[in-house]
Amino acid sequence: MSHPSITDTSGLDLAAIRKQFPILSEKVHDRPLVFLDSAASAQKPDAVINAMVHTMHHQYANIHRGLYWLSERATEAYEAVRDQVAGFLNAPSREEIVFTGNSTEAINLVAYSFGSLLTPGQAVVISEMEHHANLVPWQMLRDRMGIELRIAPITDAGDLDMDAFSQLLSDGKVALVAITHMSNVLGTITPARQIADMAHAAGALVLFDGSQAVVHHRTDVQALGADFYTFTGHKLYGPTGIGVLWARRALLEDMPPFMGGGDMISTVTFEKSTWANVPHKFEAGTPAIVEAIGLGAAIEWVEKFGFDAIAAHEQALTSYALQRLATVPGLNVVGHPKERGGVISFTMADVHPHDIATLLDRNGIAVRAGHHCAEPLMRRLGLTATARASFGIYTVQEEIDALADTLVRIREFFV
Known part of the structure; x- marks a missing residue:
């Protein structure tokens, strides 16, 4: 060739x-x-590779903590990516962008944190075409919290069966619909706005796994009517080790932290800890600093086309x-x-x-x-x-x- x-x-x-x-x-x-x-x-373009190498060569330090030039520059670069991601998804606020390790961690965060607010008798709906990342966390939630896990079937052609999906919502017990925005096996692009409208009409929230979708077309979380949206950097020509959870701020405010440790706290005593404001409440420990900067470079590179x-x-x-x-x-x-x-x-x-x-x-x-x-x-x-x-x-x-x-x-x- x-x-x-x-x-x-x-x-x-x-x-x-x-x-x-x-x-x-x-x-x-x-x-x-x-x-x-x-x-x-x-694969990764030079723009991503060079941005990460430049960071390690010239301005690497831990972020959010250091009172010196390198730390301040690294913090600025890292937080600038949060603004980039918010613009990339048309999120209403930068504080709604939570950095995670990948889509899998983002979905687990929602399943653990939002899931802890659910009660036995409530249900989560997923589809037959989900990646394990959008299946196993909900099974774990079911086993932990006693919620019901409902499976929306697909047609023989590989589309979501919308009539069957509607029936799963009909009893008003569904708290969350978690559906892929694009199947990693069939390539199916699901009718996200229709799914969101149907879920909301039934009193449910909706999460879209956008791991595949964000690579192929513009993603606007407000236009989609989403409540949660996840994607991962390495499929978007960026590095591994960095992913994104977007969620409506009111939801993030109500959800308990996913992990405890440094940087997600406001105060700590031996008796009690209080939490940092969102999104930092969900970002415990030293984050993937260089990888986040690589994600920012990938977004900039893709958007120029x-x-x-x-x-x-x-x-x-x-x-x-x-x-x-x-x-x-x-x-x-x-x-x-x-x-x-x-x-x-x-x-x-x-x-x-x-x-x-x-x-x-x-x-x-x-x-x-x-x-x-x-x-x-x-x-x-x-x-x-x-x-x-x-x-x-x-x-x-x-x-x-x-x-x-x-x-x-x-x-x-x-x-």
């Missing part, structure tokens, strides 16, 4: 974008790297991939949702997904294979595993061609 030098119909200069990702010039097994696993973790262009590029790429994969004998794309992001899971007759991924890797092509941290969804689909190709801003049609052509050769090898 030759490296592309094209500007696609979205107006993005893909060749210039790709040059900003050092890893894309690497070879795997003496083949050019074709990275099609961005849904698991996206515009989400309209990013979405147009990825929609065109996904459509092209579906067309190319349809030409591969024995290949079955899993799910056909009404609205799909840049994620395609598939199986191939007579070839196990793990073998697909291994043989693709021998040709320099990286895809994910397995249950994708969504075992209940796999059971719903009647599968044990799929292979998954997922796209980022740097993905080009030549890479889709390489995937499809190699899959044809793999199929011929097994038949």
Whole structure:
């Protein structure tokens, strides 16, 4: 595969974008790297790498505590990212942005802290397509607090069954709906505003797991009608170890702390501690300082391209991939949702997904294979595993061609 030098119909200069990702010039097994696993973790542009290195070279210190220049500069840089994230999500207030380690920690925070305010007899609704991160914490809450966990089914096409979802809300016992904004397996983009309106009409709050969604299109928590929203930095071309919980301030004020320790307190005696104001009440201990600054660099980098262009590029790429994969004998794309992001899971007759991924890797092509941290969804689909190709801003049609052509050769090898 030759490296592309094209500007696609979205107006993005893909060749210039790709040059900003050092890893894309690497070879795997003496083949050019074709990275099609961005849904698991996206690659990092120079802007993110350089911002983190600059911080460690020139202004690293612990934050919020030091009365010296380095600490003050690091604190300013860290807190500036909170403003960036608030703008990125169109949050009403910077104090509604809580930094976490990832989406998983953010959802666990809500399950533990908001969940502690629930009572037996109340219910939480999730869907059949949730990642384990938006399933296991609610099971733990159910076992701890005696709440009911209800599962909203999906259609055979991979969309949320809205009629069944409505029925789950009908008795007025649901306190929270926790739903993915975009499935990491099916690529399904859920009708978030409709979900929020239905939940609120039934007296429930709504949490969206935005781990996949924030990468592909503009996210406005106010327009969505969300009460909680989570995402993780490493899928948004930023570093690992940094995630975000956004929640309405009134909710954060009412919720007890998730963890205790330094920086989340106002006063401490041996008899009693009092808590810092939000969001710091939920940010115990030394945070991921360098990683937060890396997240800020990633947001700045992504926003300069515009989400309209990013979405147009990825929609065109996904459509092209579906067309190319349809030409591969024995290949079955899993799910056909009404609205799909840049994620395609598939199986191939007579070839196990793990073998697909291994043989693709021998040709320099990286895809994910397995249950994708969504075992209940796999059971719903009647599968044990799929292979998954997922796209980022740097993905080009030549890479889709390489995937499809190699899959044809793999199929011929097994038949």
